[in-house]
Amino acid sequence: MAILYGGDYNPEQWPEDTWQNDWDLMKPVGINSATINVFSWALLEPEEGKFDFSKLDKIVHLLEKNHIQIVMATATGALPFWMTNKYPQINRVDTYGRRQVGGKRENACPNSPDFQRLAKELVEQLAKRYSKVDNIAYWHISNEYNGYCYCDNCAKAFRTWLKKEYHDDLESINHAWGTNFWSHTYHSWDEIIPPMRIGDTYDNGKPVLSGLDLAYRRFQSDSLLNNFKMERDIIKKFDNRPITTNLMGSQKDLDYFKWAKEMDVASWDNYPSFDTPASFTAMQHDLMRGVKAKPFMLMEQTPSQQNWQPFNSLKQPNQMRMLSYQAMAHGAKTIQFFQLKQARNGSEKLHSAVISHSLSMETRVGKELKQLGHELAQLPEDLANAQNNNQVGIIFDWNDYWALEDCMGPTKNLDYVQEVFDYYRAFYNRKIGVDMISKASDFKKYKLIVAPSMYTNSPEVTKKIEDYVENGGNFVTDYMSGIADKDDNVFLGGYPGLLKRVLGLKFDETDALPFDHQNKLVADRTIIGKGSLVCDLIQPVTAHSLAKYSGVFYDDNSVLTKNHFGRGYAFYAGSKLDDSAMNFFMQNILDQSGIKVDLTKHDVEIVKRTGQNDTYTFVINTSDQVKKVSNPDPAAIDLLTNQETKDLLELKPFDVLILKK
Amino acid sequence: MAILYGGDYNPEQWPEDTWQNDWDLMKPVGINSATINVFSWALLEPEEGKFDFSKLDKIVHLLEKNHIQIVMATATGALPFWMTNKYPQINRVDTYGRRQVGGKRENACPNSPDFQRLAKELVEQLAKRYSKVDNIAYWHISNEYNGYCYCDNCAKAFRTWLKKEYHDDLESINHAWGTNFWSHTYHSWDEIIPPMRIGDTYDNGKPVLSGLDLAYRRFQSDSLLNNFKMERDIIKKFDNRPITTNLMGSQKDLDYFKWAKEMDVASWDNYPSFDTPASFTAMQHDLMRGVKAKPFMLMEQTPSQQNWQPFNSLKQPNQMRMLSYQAMAHGAKTIQFFQLKQARNGSEKLHSAVISHSLSMETRVGKELKQLGHELAQLPEDLANAQNNNQVGIIFDWNDYWALEDCMGPTKNLDYVQEVFDYYRAFYNRKIGVDMISKASDFKKYKLIVAPSMYTNSPEVTKKIEDYVENGGNFVTDYMSGIADKDDNVFLGGYPGLLKRVLGLKFDETDALPFDHQNKLVADRTIIGKGSLVCDLIQPVTAHSLAKYSGVFYDDNSVLTKNHFGRGYAFYAGSKLDDSAMNFFMQNILDQSGIKVDLTKHDVEIVKRTGQNDTYTFVINTSDQVKKVSNPDPAAIDLLTNQETKDLLELKPFDVLILKK
Amino acid sequence: MAILYGGDYNPEQWPEDTWQNDWDLMKPVGINSATINVFSWALLEPEEGKFDFSKLDKIVHLLEKNHIQIVMATATGALPFWMTNKYPQINRVDTYGRRQVGGKRENACPNSPDFQRLAKELVEQLAKRYSKVDNIAYWHISNEYNGYCYCDNCAKAFRTWLKKEYHDDLESINHAWGTNFWSHTYHSWDEIIPPMRIGDTYDNGKPVLSGLDLAYRRFQSDSLLNNFKMERDIIKKFDNRPITTNLMGSQKDLDYFKWAKEMDVASWDNYPSFDTPASFTAMQHDLMRGVKAKPFMLMEQTPSQQNWQPFNSLKQPNQMRMLSYQAMAHGAKTIQFFQLKQARNGSEKLHSAVISHSLSMETRVGKELKQLGHELAQLPEDLANAQNNNQVGIIFDWNDYWALEDCMGPTKNLDYVQEVFDYYRAFYNRKIGVDMISKASDFKKYKLIVAPSMYTNSPEVTKKIEDYVENGGNFVTDYMSGIADKDDNVFLGGYPGLLKRVLGLKFDETDALPFDHQNKLVADRTIIGKGSLVCDLIQPVTAHSLAKYSGVFYDDNSVLTKNHFGRGYAFYAGSKLDDSAMNFFMQNILDQSGIKVDLTKHDVEIVKRTGQNDTYTFVINTSDQVKKVSNPDPAAIDLLTNQETKDLLELKPFDVLILKK
16 A cells, blocks of 8 residues: 555545546545545534435545545534534533533543443444445544533543442552542542532642642543544444544643554644754654554644644744655654645645645645645555664653643753653754653663653653663653652652662752752863753762762752662652753763764654664754755665765755665 | 623622621722623523512612612623533533633624524513613623634535625635635535634634634634624613623724724723833724723723733823823713622632722722722813813724735734834824824825735725825825725735825735844845845836845845825835834824824824813823923813913823823 | 740651651650641541541640640631532532632631531630640641632621621621622622622732622631631630631731731741742741730741742752851740651651651751750740840731732732831841731831831721821831721822822822832932832922932922921821942931941841840841851850850851850
8 A cells, every 4th residue: 555645634624626627636646545524423413313325425435546545534523513413511610610512523421421422323333334434544433622621521430430440449549549638538439520620729720739630631632532432433343444533742631552452553743833942843853753662553644734823823834745755754653634625715724734725736835745745656665664672761641741840840841842852852853763662661762761751650660770770771850750640649668769779879869950050060170061940959879970069059969860779770850950060961871871863863853763664864854944964874775856965964954864874 | 870890790799798888898999880681691580581680680770779870791601600501502512612601701603593582582571660760871792702603503504695785696715715726616505614613724723714714703703793793782672872882992803993983982891011112002082982882981901900811010100090090181071990890709819809809998099099089080071071082093994804814924013003103103102193094084184094914805895995095195104005806806016006006006916024133124235224024026107216225135125115196195005014114104194194293292192182161182291200390272271170281291200290271 | 934946746647656756766856745636537537426536536645745735726727528529518619600629728617617616616625625734835726727718608698797897787898899880789699799800800810809809808817717716715615725727927808907806826937948038937937926026936937948939949958057046036935946847758758857758867957946845945945935025116017018909009019018028128127126017016116117118007006106206206208108907998189189188298199110110319419229019109298309210201299208206206108218328328317216227236136125134135147158147145154054155146048046144
């Protein structure tokens, strides 16, 4: 199968007599697939129990006729008004206790029995009817799942979920969440209610009982996952083709590592802003590859302009192509757009599309789409399924994310994704590939594991880390790590709890620096950079101090340490490092880990994928300037031109080379 | 009738034995009118159906006795508590679904049958009783209508309104609003609900279906207008004197062009802030004259200080007089204040008034009021009714305003009123008088029509513009113009839709510049200024390119164009122009249009009104500095001193001259 | 009794077998008291009417066994979930009309009959049972009372409260609040509803009827006070030991002068932020001493770090000790912490405590706690009960606070606490001790009374001020003083109302300066500094002008005045003074008042307390720098070392000396 080059297609928004013209325009461009039926519930079921597939049949037929691969959505992402009017409890209740009314999308209460029943009925009909269609490539369940509900149905379902998680033992909840705090002791299950702004959270949204809030987040993530699984299981009864739902990178609400286990393939929607660094987009791709540790689908991106950001810049010439190949470099096996035909009305009418309002492909963007389409058509299938094998794993953990969001103190400025990105970027800038992994991943594959702000910990994870390091692994972590268990009970006896042993240090205090205050950091009486955000007042035990604070009352305390543990090393950073201090720290880490940095490859992105047959090195100019770079793979062939490559590569603005070997 | 010099008067807030003293103070100042009964419903009807006009009778008698002209309000602008308690549905529901409780003002649900009935009963009593009073000059219905309601009564009335607007055809609504987007298809009228924050709008308030939101805005504007019309019709049964309600300049909620048709005379409330440019106030006056294309009443201004702004500066010496004459220059035929006597309590107690808390007129402000009063008494009636005849019309359109507010993309920074003001100010700075007009106005009167960000368009308006230009008119428009029809359906085939022909250009892309980014603009290799906000990537077809972008990837695209079309010219600007670029553009436009700029009249405001007998040229120093300016009308007489004028005029800070010829 | 050195202790959050270890750790540190039972309602009454004191009995027994003084709380500060679920009306309704659900704390509706009944039942049980315990030192009712409710029960109770306050006369309310404004006239008591955001307040929260809002604030403060009094009266039946509740400095909601009358001893919780000036903390202490004009308990502070502020800095070495002695200098007779043992979970887990997560006292903070504990153990009881006698009184008045919060105009930037602090700091910087007093305090004790922004006034207070000045007192006030009566009716006849006579001036206008605009102030043609915020345009009558404005249109108006009145002087400032202008003004005031400033005592805080036996002068280095200062009391003995003191004192960072004489 060729690399899918397509996107969301909503012909039901247009007169039928315009449909064939869409394909007359898009087939020459190379568009070979369409994601359909994403938001058609109101058309498919105009009143409860009465189904009408006539329009969808026509759309499928249109695509069959034009030999277009279909990504078939289940249409459950947005609700018909008859449904939200008839069953108000399907509408979510927000954290202020406000029952929503109909409209928008991705907002059904996941625990509404009515919603579950109606979605089941629809998807059964769809799966039965369209499982026979040959050119369906994937099933696409709902759309961009997100958000939480706080209604009574959720409260009830939450208690059921808790009974299972806590073995039907209310006392174990009282113990796990420390409910004697502020008279929160539960004496019956019915006393447990969701944490809401009109209830048990502060004005800043932080919960009083973080144990409760963490449980509620897990429960809501699971509730939506149950919606997904219900639809998936119905489809699986009729059809064996792969099933996905489109994810959204490092969003906060859902634990994608848990979700990905239930998905045949991960897919996601990439919408960088005008000021999103290329390195951040790279991290998002690596995360979306990481949740299944497999190539993923780029389900959505835009040919040029978004519409929902504060400032929707155009993508510059070649930038869309660059972003497409960047995705592929990090593991994408499809290139898909939202959307194929720009809407005339509704809130997304100014979101660019393959067919723009001009109804012409002879536009700047149209020509770029065509060039990319023709290039993709030449690429080997081996590339689409190639693996990204890296020496460094960075742990990303939604439970840590949530627990840090819930944490009152020490600073309001800590942002989990930003903390992870600090380390990701340090590797990215050194052209060192990274896998985004979970605590459950196989550590042994990696020379180096980094766990930024790994707030929650357990004896099991501690043992896994200790075993990894003992056997020669290198482990890095930093402030706000190892603080508490999964219910947010702090590990006693000094920070960072169970990690004290492998790190060879302890501390009792963490200073919080206001705003942009910074402390100087020194090694051998030389300033190596600055620390900000927080400062752990580290007392090394067995660890070797790499750097200390300077000019503050805790001068004597270490900020960077390295501990020889078994055959490996464990590193710790007690403060947020600026570039200079990060450079010092990384040099120590990389030297010890035996990971080489080729400093000749500066200023472009270099990513490698390994296929069954060949190795593919992507050289990506993410900037709007010409870049010259020494060839990282001198013997390689330029995959797109099939020509040999020179020692010095010159890349035009946003240009990309794929070196095959 | 002398020029009305008065304002809101609320003696019911004071002991009766103080009333005559008010007039002993104010008559020497020249106050000759009083607006009464604005907020007296609770006094007039202490319980449902029981009326008590005794206090109002006394007030009317007081004013008759003192020979004071009355502006008689209908008292329906604020609701008694017995009413809001007894009929909770009279209280509006806000966009978050919160039913309001009693209090504040201008907040009755316009579609509440109870409110309609009770208002009707009150106004019938009032009209019957006071139609016999001789010294009523005007009727004043309610007060500062504004705001929307989202209750069930409104939802019901909205469906009725829609049935009429869309010919009882639900399918035509589905088509007009593109409801297949996100499964919004309506299958029955009852499925249509108002667009609310707890429903179909984004967190930023933008609607999912702009067609629905635009309709709801029109409906709510009409609903309040129906309230107005009901009261007006009752009064008309008893009294033929002119009826108004006080408007609020470029407020967003109500389509004043539609309202003005129903009013005998427009009136408005002018409350500039300490940092409001004089040019902005001028535009507001011109708009308030424009809605009826007739002189208007300045219903409210303050003698010195407001109370509800963040920083309530004093008006400086002579500034109140200057602002009064500025109003008159732009078409005011009355000078009225809020209010005649400063309140002792309530939220407006620190709002200045003719009689201040000092209870003395021998204050700085009191003396200025007296001077102005004596001047106004001398002015000829011919001036009050004089016309403002201008060569330039700027289109202001509430539907464009609303549609741009509803628009997701391309930038959050677009502000319709600011866009209009950019062009208004360009003329103001050149002493070129402007009429604020609607798309329904007679274009032929003008040498030049400017339509800033004229987002919505139609074949009819397009034809009107084309006819106008073909017959020698000059037309200017800019970015975000001509995009969509009245239901926000984008015109296909390239921007700016139907305007492509008259403008002689097209484009497919509009870049959005973040924050205060600017692009350089060049003509003949010379930088003419900078563009910001958005950049249309214009491809001239028949148009002549006046200027292009420089230093961006779309260098080759035009930013300013001029198209010879028939006997006239159509100009287009693809970006928000800084002063320098605007200067370049205006020079081209004015040269072509044959509108002269007299550069000797710098730095003061010059406005001309034409009466039956004479022409009146206002020379207004809007600054706190002395200004010297060459006499724009050397043969004229100074109306206030009745003396001849010199060739060089010297104006003290905030001074004003009225030159009569 | 030794000085209490202890804090909140929540052993119910920990396994019982850890309890004795807490005291094995804390007794060597000197901890001698524990505040218990603050949030145990859910444990004490696991279901309605079923009480279980077994755990509390054990805790009391533990403390008795270890000879620890108990501060016994009544546990009514947080509600069990069974209660908030069973009686939803116990949950408050917020100003947006949202009924809260269970959780958080200090949020019972004070007018809920169910809450009142249930609290009564609990406290009766507690008082009866524990009144026999010997080592209870104080009773502590509820916790940090705060916040308002807007429910129907409150509305009902409000009407009852109003009937009493306004002598059952609805007309007197209509008159007092000026309800004819905006048709707010009440015709029956039931028409009165609380001022809410969904009702009678503007979007910025300012009320339409400030009279109503002021009454509602008084009523809500009284309602919570009634809750306090109910509990107090129950305890008093069984136990005569002193009763307190912990206050919160200059918080806005409650009128602490009224509250303090009902309390045996005042206590409060001191939580400065990283950027709180020492002078501001000093003012808070003086206010908390002032509400009863007696020594107070420092009920809560933190050993090092808070958790709920945006940036929770560590206290630096010796800073906790310094803050403890600063409290004592200003009248504290106990030093207590929140809390004794750091929580493992819940929102306060990162709030530092005597026993930290390390479970060791051999930490930096632990060692500092131990040093302080040993010092406090040596201090004489005479010191704890010593008086602060000062020559200057500053009026702090919650009614003024509220009225200024409610005021629409002239500027949004006026902040009552900041206005008071401006003057407080001026004295603080000059080492002049201040008493924070009420309008009901005895003025004659003071050489100088300062009343910053004393918005409300009455004939009685006016007479009191006039008598005070006539008899030789010195009185200072400034802008926004004397404006209105207790119901916010402006005094007519020119500002500042009834104060015109004693001040010897009047004015009609007050300019508001936007943002950080400033006007120059001059005396004898010399610039003495700048004024900001507002500018009263003062016309001296009998007063002498000390300084005028310069460079504004009101040049001729005075800004600073001094009026000889009887045997004393009354000073007035018409603008917010910068340091330079304040210096000029203070010099005039202090010279006239005969208050000496010893300029040698610079840069440290100096506070004096007078005991039965000795005088104690605290010399406090509030900075992290070494300070040298001439000994303010050369003959004194250093209380902590019992050694003689030198003429030149050298204080290490955050060091404190107590000089006994």
